[in-house]
Amino acid sequence: MALEVPYRSIPDMLLRRVGATPDARAFAVPTADDTGITWLTWAQIGDRAKAVAAGLAGLGVGLEDRVSILSGTRIEWVLADLGVNLAGGATTTVYPTTEPEDAAYIVADSGSKVLIAENPKQALKLSGVETSLTHIVVIDGLADASAQPPQLTLAELEERGRAALADNPGLIEAIAEGIGPDNIATLIYTSGTTGRPKGVELTHGGWCWQGVAQAGVGLFEPTDLQFLWLPLSHSFGKSLTCGIIHVGVPTYIDGRVDKLVDMLAVVKPTLMCGAPRIFEKVYNKTVTTATGDGGVKAKIFHWAVATGKRKVALEQEGKPVPAGLKAQYAVAEKLVFSKLQQRLGGRMRALVSGSAPLSRDIAEFFAAANLAIMEGYGLTEASAADFCNRHGKIKIGSVGPGLGDLECKIDTDGEILLRGKPVMRGYHNLPKETAEAFTEDGFLRTGDIGELDSDGYLRVTDRKKDLVKTSGGKYIAPSAIEGMFKAVCPYTSQAVVVGQARNFVTMLISLDEEAIASWATGGPLAGKPYEEIVTAPETEKMVAAYIEELNTKLNRWETVKKFAILPRDLSIEHGEVTPSMKVKRRSVEANFAEHIEKMYAGSLAQL
Structure with missing residues (x-):
């Protein structure tokens, strides 16, 4: 049976939410000292998003024009994203951890007219690069008056938008009338495991479908209090935003992962x-x-x-x-x-x-x-x-x-x-x-x-593409084995199975820095740096015992014959994991080729 989606676009969905529950809690942010939270109502979110939209329209952003957002998860990300869509534009997402070369590629390839950057440091990633940008907007910090393209702050953009709305109060509603379900709302570049990332064109109709479909399975309840820390540059984050708007779920937003545990105790979320x-x-x-x-x-x-x-x-x-x-x-x-x-x-x-x-x-x-x-x-x-x-x-x-x-x-x-x-x-x-x-x-x-x-x-x-075929012709599903090992060994950060065209299976293992330091407490390795702990014979012996336990759960051809403990954790900076924490196997195998070859030295591996 066809799913009934009552909206033409994200602006249509947002304006209806604001109209239906203007005084209800929408998004919360942490107080300056992290001891509490401050709520914004749907009316406040609507007002600020419309001001951003009118400001962007004044910069020449129209239907399906791309605006890149280069920032971490925070309330301004949501306001900027909604503002782009209310102006008729399409948000192009860039992770704040993206290296300058890739950030420049995404902004240039998307044909973005405007870049909204978290701060001047993020804006510098585009310095000296040829793009279609006409303006850069910075959320935090001061705009560089002498920069080219011209810069302004998000506060200044909102001020310009409010002035435009004072002259033409129905501006945003008029723009929203012209946005349909088949228009692009978002351009998200997949962090491909090889080659250049590809820009995925996602429509207003698809995102509105998301909001309604999520409500239909009871994922969201209006009585929930959601803790949203996920990267909003990722499609998962955007899909949740659509569910939040459709259902009207009060949501605390805070992308500081290092504060996650502390803030859970303050926020007490239900979802x-x-x-x-x-x-x-x-x-x-x-x-x-x-x-x-x-x-x-x-x-x-x-x-x-x-x-x-x-x-x-x-x-x-x-x-x-x-x-x-x-x-x-x-x-x-x-x-x-x-x-x-x-x-x-x-709760x-x-x-x-x-x-x-x-x-x-x-x-x-x-x-x-x-x-x-x-x-x-x-x-x-x-x-x-x-x-x-x-x-x-x-x-x-x-x-x-x-x-x-x-x-x-x-x-x-x-x-x-x-x-x-x-x-x-x-x-x-x-x-x-x-x-x-x-x-x-x-x-x-x-x-x-x-x-x-x-x-x-x-x-x-x-x-x-990740299925591994050993030289003996047996297929192995790496993620299943890796997941089992993470559950068996609580000191694991990442595990990567190797075995393509090899005559046995091996594993690269990185250890969780906090967990392994805790394990070392009270023993001869207490207080030693991570690099020293992971190379110690005691650590090797401990991990070997967990590998033995793992192997009892596997088919004979899947068993891990050798393993290597890596000198550091896998990282986004080294290109080994994506910002959504998916392992990029080829990069890991390239970066730790010496460790792999050492495990297979003397074997009859067929390459």
Whole structure:
């Protein structure tokens, strides 16, 4: 059945939200001392976004003209993005961690007229580069009066917009009338694992579909309080913004990941979405804290987790939980799980994981702690949120059923194919690549391998291009093995399976700096720098034991025969992970080629 989407565009959706609940809480920001939060109403958000839009219109931004935003997640990002759309423009997103060369490429390739930069330092990334920019707007700091193209501050842009609206109060509504569902709202460049990133053209109709579809599966409730820290440069962040506007979900916005744990205690949210890396870090911290000293505390923790997992297993099978197990679980929750629940603010109704695969073991751990994670799946080319588990109907190991009226089928080689409103218009200025991305009957090729069960729940088994074929002809799904290892070894930051055309499987492992320092406390490595701890024989022995435990869960041809502990964590700066924390395998293998060759030295690897 077709999903009823009552909006023509994001401006239409926003103006209706402002009109319906002008005095309701919209977005909150931290107070200056991080001890509280300050709310903005929908009327205030609407007024400021319209001022930005009128200011941009004064700079010549019109229908589908691109405006780049180069900033971290903050309230001004939302205001700028909504302002661009209200002016008829299309937001081009650039991560603040993007290197100058790539930032310049995205701004130039998109044909952006205006750049909105977080501060003068970010604006400098475009210095001396030939682009279509006519103006640069800086959120923080002072505009450089002598710069070319000319600069102004966001406050000045809003002032100009307010003056224009005083002369023509209906300006933005008139512009909004001319924006339709097929117009581009956003241009998001995929951080491809090879070559130049491609600009994905996403439409107003697709984003409005997202907002309505998310509400339809109970992802958002108007009574929720959401903590939004995700990069808004990522499609997942934009899709959540659409759900927020459609439903009217009060949302605290703060992209400072280093403040995440502290602010959870202040905000006390009921809903939070994140990438698996966040849940892995919470898991690592919880396990290492509870078991680090051994003794009675560790025994109670292991008993509680086992009790919780027994309860979850019965619930997953649709079987009743016996009274005795319920009583045991109540004790486990009081002694152990309540502490984890409090760490997340104490009121969490729903956790959502997306953008990369979540380890089944870690999903089971959170479910055991009564913090079930609704894992979802999607890709930038289909506006980010395409499948999601439903609250109370979670199938662990799956990414849930499709949202709305999205069509999905599995190709003969196992590839997941999608068709529907949220799918991109195409790749910007790349007709050949656009044609290759679709089947003859208009389905988007996702590049992911998966299967649908009888209830329509999707399981994603791996990236098509990431499947490893050993020299013995056996296929291996790296992400499944990596996820299992992260759950087995709580000191892991990243794990990368290697084995393509090799005669056995190996693994590159980076350790979590905080967790491994905690492990070293009280022993001969206490207080030593990270680089020294990871090369110590004691660390090698500890990791080897976890590799042995992992191998008991694998088929013979999948077992990890050798491993290397890396001297540092994988990073965005070294090109090894994307800003959404997806591992770029080719870059990792290139950067740590010596470590890999050392593991295969003397073997009969076929290259």
